[in-house]
Amino acid sequence: GQNIDQPTEMTATEGAIVQINCTYQTSGFNGLFWYQQHAGEAPTFLSYNVLDGLEEKGRFSSFLSRSKGYSYLLLKELQMKDSASYLCAVADAGNNRKLIWGLGTSLAVNP
Amino acid sequence: DAGVTQSPTHLIKTRGQQVTLRCSPKSGHDTVSWYQQALGQGPQFIFQYYEEEERQRGNFPDRFSGHQFPNYSSELNVNALLLGDSALYLCASNAGTGNSSPLHFGNGTRLTVT
Numbered sequence: 001g002q003n004i005d006q007p008t009e010m011t012a013t014e015g016a017i018v019q020i021n022c023t024y025q026t027s028g029f030n031g032l033f034w035y036q037q038h039a040g041e042a043p044t045f046l047s048y049n050v051l052d053g054l055e056e057k058g059r060f061s062s063f064l065s066r067s068k069g070y071s072y073l074l075l076k077e078l079q080m081k082d083s084a085s086y087l088c089a090v091a092d093a094g095n096n097r098k099l100i101w102g103l104g105t106s107l108a109v110n111p
Numbered sequence: 112d113a114g115v116t117q118s119p120t121h122l123i124k125t126r127g128q129q130v131t132l133r134c135s136p137k138s139g140h141d142t143v144s145w146y147q148q149a150l151g152q153g154p155q156f157i158f159q160y161y162e163e164e165e166r167q168r169g170n171f172p173d174r175f176s177g178h179q180f181p182n183y184s185s186e187l188n189v190n191a192l193l194l195g196d197s198a199l200y201l202c203a204s205n206a207g208t209g210n211s212s213p214l215h216f217g218n219g220t221r222l223t224v225t
Binding site: 033041042044045048088089092098099100101102103104 | 117144151152153159167213217
């Protein structure tokens, strides 16, 4: 079956670093996406990984290990506005337009 | 450059009724996907339209149907509404080519079934 696991909730302090993990078991793999969703708003795209390794984009970085079925999103220099839900999604093999979503990790950044 | 737009933003319907939700994709995008998101859950894939045809479908009953028009806009129809259909319905678009084409989401339609 298709399964994506993420922690339900995390808490961190402003200015700190936080790592949000995602593990997946899917029948196929055509890349992994991370999205950010603030309460009451639409998800917004953060990153895409299809090859193993680390992709860095400003304060946010995303890592993928396909052999381990594992990814993480790293947020540095946390700001209050980073308080949101972070969704991990895996693209189905052969067609990235169908995504399999995790339930999301709710991150609370405290002062 | 307008992003993905959805209408209406909120809707209240009664059990058994039918509803139509609308979506215009981001300029330059030709593929539209619909998702249902319950409170505290990740989005659940309903179906995807490309070239005016349903290309893929998630685990949703036939009460959920859709359409894509020549201008790439799309509609989601839900018949015989159930209380459990209450959710945020998200439309997302992307370009039809390239594996790394991320989804761009609209702000969603909040459907409440009473």
